[in-house]
Amino acid sequence: MTKRALLIGAQSYDLTGVHADVALMERVLADRGFTDIRVCADSEAGYHGMADALTTLADETKEGDAVVVYYSGHGSLLPVPPAHRGDLPGSPHHLQYLVPVDHRHSTADDFRGYLAEELTAVLRRVTKITRNVTCVLDCCHSGGMVRDMGGWRIKSVPSEVPVAAGLARSVELATGPRYPDPHVVRLVACQRHGFAYEDDRQGLFTTGLAKALEDFRGRPVPWSVMIPRIRDHIQPRVVLQRPEAGGPSGRLPFTLDVPDQPERMPLASHDGRLRVPGGVLFGLGAMDRVRLVLPADGSRAETTAETEVVAIEVTDALLDAPAIPFPSPLPAGSYALAVRVHTRHPVHIETRGAFAEALRARLASSPRLFEAADADKALASVRMRNGVAEVVDGNGLPYRHPDKALDSGSATPSARAGKVVALLETIARGERLRELTDPEDLSRLNVELTARMEVETAPGSCVYRTFLTGDEGLRAGCRYRVSVAGNARHHELYVWVLGVGLSGRTTLVTHDQPSGIRLESAAAPDADVGADAVTWDSGPVEIWWPDDVPANGSRPESVLLLVGDRQLDLSPLVAAVRNVRSEPAALSALLDEVCDGVRDSRRNATAEALRYRVFNWRTTVEPPQRQPGATTEERGERKSQ
The missing domain is CATH 3.30.160.150 (Lipoprotein like domain)
Structure with missing residues (x-):
């Protein structure tokens, strides 16, 4: 077994810290036993150099290898002009891509951007050989506004390059899977609608990642627990740059091991009061008991204390002051654990x-x-x-x-x-x-929304009918999709999809963006929602019957669509799963979650709690009819279990 890494550094368009990013990651990975570390930088980080380096990595990977793909540079979300979309049926509304150093030399016949679909395809090749794959992307995109925050910079990528050749390449690749491979751990600089920052030395995300790995050296801490520590390292410098961990993030770093772990809830402090943001969604109520955990930091040992929920403020659980004094601000990576709750x-x-x-x-x-x-x-x-x-x-x-x-x-x-x-x-x-339903108090989101769930009429037909309350007897292998729309263009809204599957497991179907996917303005408003419409749809989700569940009778299945007015990481709601077949698939193309998901410069000056709406559909699922054919993963679809 070889530990392999490909480090790509595309220092273009006035970025200055990319080479330092690559050098830091080279030291971090070498210190963790990676012996085959390849660097693709400077003139080698042009389009063809990047493509060749990734192809070579896939060609040389062997079964059982650990593989890391790291990228530092710009990412782009380039709007495709309507005229081009009309000339090429099936074309996307945006091109999503990594930005090679020769991007500015693109021509009508030679588009030099490494597309999301290309990265998805090469990673899928690698995971057919080994499942131990981690993709780390520290990048920004062209859609952001340039803001000056005391020396922190982001430079937009010029969007005047010709897109015709890139659009044709995207449509050609669309015949294969568009969705990220569910076996790839994806560590991303931040979410979709934000900004990515570097200082004069290097990217803040790469710095935070290296510090977090050092913080937890020698301890069995999975990526899902490490990502809040990375956020805490970044936010004191530029608040609300929000890194995410997608895919099977319950794994320990650079392994396939998934440790048992409790449901770690977020812990925050505001105006001297401790609170669990979104505590209602985690099942907390007044008089429930929680344990507070402050991780070790340097010379200070790990500190724990029990306390009680004294009140619910909108959706946040307000906590009584613990018997021992807690520092302010809280140490990076602090969290809360349920001790005894009313929802037993x-x-x-x-x-x-x-x-x-x-x-x-x-x-x-x-x-x-x-x-x-x-x-x-x-x-x-x-x-x-x-x-x-x-x-x-x-x-x-x-x-x-x-x-x-x-x-x-x-x-x-x-x-x-x-x-x-x-x-x-x-x-x-x-x-x-x-049992989660629309709240009736101040935690209810006061926005008019319509949501629907549709079920495919026949396997592979891509023809859907509206799911009606009380519909019974769906079969494993059926596909559904959910969508939401509303006249709320002037509201910032986020959406999550959770599945409580026939196995009893909870799946965050939108696992690629666990803190919520932002609703966007409708491309073509219709009569139902009007000119101020925001919309989102999931695309097809396959109902999956896990191998460890006996196929001896129908089982309940629930699909929840939650819409809120704040970002909130709901990944703690998902239990760690050891069976590799049970890892949930991600929702959107790889650069939906990374290259156009960059670092956010807005300051969070208040402790306003999440207000939300819930749409809940219930059905029963019949056991599958076993038939030969492509698996869900080979078709590139997402799954609900």
Whole structure:
């Protein structure tokens, strides 16, 4: 097994810190055992040089390798003139691409931008060989305004280059998958509508990434936990540059390992008050208990303290002051854990002996579960079948195939109970989200919105019908799509899609932008929404029956579309999943989440809480009809489980 990395540095259009970015990443990766590190910079970072370097990396990668693709430079989201779109059916509204150093030399026949579709395709080639792939993009795009913030700069990429050849290349590539490979961890400089900054030395995202990796050296901390630390390193310098981690971000850095981890909730301090932003969405209410965790930092050891939710302010949970003094501002990477909450779910135990006692002890310490005497009122029941623990629903259907690794001969009762309770907590989290509805208080978003879910009439037909409340009997392999629109052009709105799948797992379907995808002005307003319309649609999402769920009966499936007026990272709602087939796919083309997602210069001067609306569709899903053919991943579609 070889640890390989390709570091691309395209220092163009007055950027000054790209070479320093590449040098820093070279040191960071070499320090973590990468032995095959290739640098593509200076004149080699032209379009053909970048393309050749990525192709060579894919050609030389071997099974089991760890692979990193890193890019520092500009990214561009270039609007395609309507006249060009009319000349070439199927063309996109924007070209999304990395900006090589020879970009300005593009001609009508030679477009020198490395398209999102090209990057997606080469990464998909790599993951067919090895699943251990990480893509890091520290880039900005041409759509941003130039703002002067005390020396922080961003330069827009000129958009006068001819686009005809690039448009033709994009349409040609559209015959293949457009969506990111679900096996690629994607670390991105920030979100879609913002700005990326560098100082005279290097990019802030690359600096923050290197510091976070050093902060957690030797500790089993996944990317999903590390990304808030990266944000904390950046925000004291330029606030609201918001990096994200997409794809299977529950992995430990540069590995396939997914550690068990609790539901870490965000922790913030404003005007001397501690709060959990969006605490209502994480199931918190008044009098619930939480544990506050301040990570170790230099000479200070990790600090923990318990406290209580004293009030709900819109959607934020306000916390009582802990018994020990907490520093202000909070240390980077601080978070909260649920200790005991009001939204607890009953579990019935149908077994005896040491395992049953270990299970009761685990339930007693679970913040979201308790033992129930009545099986009819329980979320789930735990029983023994042929010496193996089994968790079943109200109809007696097992949530998972029996885990033979946890039979009495290979694990202690405590370890077996811990595995069962982890599954029960995953199911309980999903059930809590199934019940989420529009709030009736100040946390309700006061914007008129319409949303709909549509189901494909026949597999692969691309013809959809409206999903009606009470529709039953969808089958695994069916595809749906959701959309939302409203007359809210002057509001800044964000959208998330969550699926509570037939497996009981919660999937953040919009995992590529876990802090929300911004609604955009409608390209062609219709009579339903008017001239001030903002819209968004998910594209096709396939209902997937996970391999670890028995195909012995219909199962419930819920799709939630949440619209809010603030960014909020909802990735903690998604349980860590070890089965690699269970990793959720991302929603949009790779540079939707990175190259046109750059760093935001707006200052967050208030502690205003999220106001939101929820659209919730429920159905049942029948087991799949097993047929040969391409898999979801090969078609490049996203999945809901």
